[in-house]
Amino acid sequence: PKVDVGSGRLTGRHVLVTAGPTEEPIDPVRVIANRSSGKQGFAIAEAAAMAGARVTLIAGPVSLPTPAGVARIDVGTADQMLAAVEAALPADVAILVAAVADWKVKPSSIKLKKSDGPPALQFAPNPDILATLANHPDRPTLLIGFAAETNDVVANATTKRKTKGADWIVANDVSGDVMGGARNQVHLITDDGSDNWPEASKADVAGRLIDRISQEFA
Numbered sequence: 001p002k003v004d005v006g007s008g009r010l011t012g013r014h015v016l017v018t019a020g021p022t023e024e025p026i027d028p029v030r031v032i033a034n035r036s037s038g039k040q041g042f043a044i045a046e047a048a049a050m051a052g053a054r055v056t057l058i059a060g061p062v063s064l065p066t067p068a069g070v071a072r073i074d075v076g077t078a079d080q081m082l083a084a085v086e087a088a089l090p091a092d093v094a095i096l097v098a099a100v101a102d103w104k105v106k107p108s109s110i111k112l113k114k115s116d117g118p119p120a121l122q123f124a125p126n127p128d129i130l131a132t133l134a135n136h137p138d139r140p141t142l143l144i145g146f147a148a149e150t151n152d153v154v155a156n157a158t159t160k161r162k163t164k165g166a167d168w169i170v171a172n173d174v175s176g177d178v179m180g181g182a183r184n185q186v187h188l189i190t191d192d193g194s195d196n197w198p199e200a201s202k203a204d205v206a207g208r209l210i211d212r213i214s215q216e217f218a
């Protein structure tokens with residue numbers, strides 16, 4: 001199902017979306033990154049704007065155009081993404097699609113030299129943006145996380161919904177060649193259990209999710 005353009009079902013609502021990877025610097029030229037393309041998050045931001053919402057899109061490093069009607073803030077690290085998310089509150093809906101780096105290292109201020117041998121990187125945990133929002137005084141009314149899983153997709157995502165304090169989790173199986181592709185197959189995990197959505201384009205998955213969100217605010 002496509003979003004009904006012009007129906008304005010999210011008019012007056014603020015929808016916050018995170019998308020893409022984050023990247024953590026090792027030194028001034030090297031980063032730790034991941035394979036998120038940002039396509040699904042950008043499609044969701046676009047669908048929310050088409051439904052009439054005011055949309056803030058907080059994007060990690062991706063090469064994608066900004067969807068029409070969307071206010072975009074570009075960030076690099078997970079710490080920067082969290083700061084941008086908190087600065088954008090309050091929001092009626094937050095959809096955290098970004099693949100946030102789970103760990104960071106303390107970056108060297110000068111370029112590491114190959115001749116010094118492989119660096120012994122010391123990892124420290126990044127803040128969990130979803131869990132932070134779940135416990136935030138300005139918690140969004142509807143807080144939605146994503147879960148990229150390679151195995152036991154529904155079981156892992158159902159656990160994640162509970163432990164992270166999200167209202168909904170959109171779970172997808174990334175064991176195939178999904179990352180960076182144009183299509184997606186997801187399960188929507190809510191209080192009522194899990195709903196298996198048919199494989200579709202990322203635009204159609206976005207439209208269906210925005211339709212489902214709109215029903216909550218009808």
Ligand code: CTP
Pocket residue numbers: 018078096097098099100101102126127128129130131144145146147148160
């Ligand atoms: N997330 C976040 N901040 C982090 C890590 C994840 O906000 N530091 C969000 C993601 O944007 C996503 C959800 O949490 O909406 C689930 O991310 P995921 O990586 O699947 O969960 P983790 O709890 O990090 O578990 P793991 O990577 O071990 O599977």
Ligand code: CA
Pocket residue numbers: 100101102
């Ligand atoms: Ca993670």
